[in-house]
Structure formats: C-alpha cells, structure tokens
Amino acid sequence: MSKQIKISDTITITTNHVMPNQLNGHNTMFGGEILSLIDRTAAISANLVTKEPIATVSLDEVNFIKPILPNSIYTLTCYASGTDDRSIEVFFKIKARELKENQMQTKVTGFITFALLNSATLDLELHPTNPEEEYVLDHFTARLEKRGIKIANLRDLLKIID
Numbered sequence: 001m002s003k004q005i006k007i008s009d010t011i012t013i014t015t016n017h018v019m020p021n022q023l024n025g026h027n028t029m030f031g032g033e034i035l036s037l038i039d040r041t042a043a044i045s046a047n048l049v050t051k052e053p054i055a056t057v058s059l060d061e062v063n064f065i066k067p068i069l070p071n072s073i074y075t076l077t078c079y080a081s082g083t084d085d086r087s088i089e090v091f092f093k094i095k096a097r098e099l100k101e102n103q104m105q106t107k108v109t110g111f112i113t114f115a116l117l118n119s120a121t122l123d124l125e126l127h128p129t130n131p132e133e134e135y136v137l138d139h140f141t142a143r144l145e146k147r148g149i150k151i152a153n154l155r156d157l158l159k160i161i162d
Helices: 031-050 131-138 140-161
Strands: 003-006 012-017 054-064 073-083 087-097 105-116 124-127
Touching: 012 031, 031 054, 031 073, 031 087, 031 105, 054 087, 054 140, 073 124, 073 131, 073 140, 087 140, 131 140
Parallel strands: 003 124
Antiparallel strands: 012 073, 054 105, 073 087, 087 105
C-alpha cells in the first residue's frame, strides 16, 4: 500500500529582500540567482517526501513572468507536485512586491525534478489540499510524458555530440 502524503506537508517557503549584489545589468534580480534559490529551496520540499538523498536532474520549466525589482520582498514557495518510482517533481512560484506596495505579484513559476541517489523507490501518493495543488497534481501525468520525450531526445542528441 502506498504511503499517503498531503502536498501541504511538503511546502517549503523562503522569504527575503532583493539585495544589490543580486541584480543584473538591467537592475532586476539576476536569473542565475533565482535559479540557485529555486534549486536549494525545492530540494528541501523533495527531501520532505523522499527522506532519501536526491540530486537535481532537470529544471523542467521556468516561466519568468515579470522582473523582480530592487528592494522588493519576495517569497518562494515550493511543494511536491508529482512522483514516480525514482523521482519527484516540485512546483515552485515566486511572488514579490516592492516595499511601498501591499499586493504580491507572481513573478516566476515552474517545475524542477529530483532523482533518488540510492536504490530506494518511492511508493507514495500525493493528496492536494487546495484548488492550486489539485490543478498542479492533475497535470503531472502530462508533464511526465513530456519529460519522457525530452529525455529520449536528449539521448539522441548525446549520441551525436559525444
């Protein structure tokens, strides 16, 4: 029988200010800084599920919707969005607001996949606790199929470039 996990139990949140050393030449938060933050925070969400050593295997989708401006306060939220027997996908979203504003706006969304590093397998079932989680989980199978095609194409490419 599969272990039952509420998606809400996998949520990891990071909140911070945008600092001057995080800005690029356009005076917005540097994309590489954002990706590093996502990888570190999403790994915690994955570990809350796997309880096993993991590694990042794919940054499946990143949607830079709006720039994150200097002096903004941002919140990165990550949670498990799907699993198969050897990997876990994590959804992430970054919301931010400038200091003088009250409303947070979605700035970045996407999915990142981690794989187990040992011989363990995942036998669990994720359960959504709100409409957002339900939507994200409902579309996991389509993302998994898309990831399979991407992996097959990558294998073909590696045969040519190696």
